[in-house]
Amino acid sequence: MWCLRRMFRISWVQRVRNTEVLCRAGLEDRQLFKDVKRRKIGYLGHVFRGDRYAFQRLVLEGKIEGRRGIGRKQLSWLRDIRRWTGIHDFATLKAGAIERTLHAV
Secondary structure (H helix, E strand, O other): OHHHHHHHOHHHHOOHHHHHHHHHHHOOHHHHHHHHHHHHHHHHHHHHHHHOOHHHHHHHHOOOOOOOOOOOOOOOOOHHHHHHHHOOOHHHHHHHHHOOOOOOO
16 A cells, blocks of 8 residues: 555645545455455454464453553554454454354445
């Protein structure tokens, strides 16, 4: 995306959305985002099912103690998946990933 913005000379100050940049380039934005969704949800299943992903599972399930930093909250990886699937309960999301029934809406 950065490369396309550079080619079209779109500054970050102009606040042009990624979908608009892809339209200007003549690329199919929907297919790109569908692929990203599919891969993220697939990786979530690997993390919850696999033994090799213990550290990643700990990061997803864990909470950080202390106070939150100043400023706007960062978009989280898990929040994207919750929004795409429509499942907001972590236990249901985890069960769906383990049973391979998790799909993007």
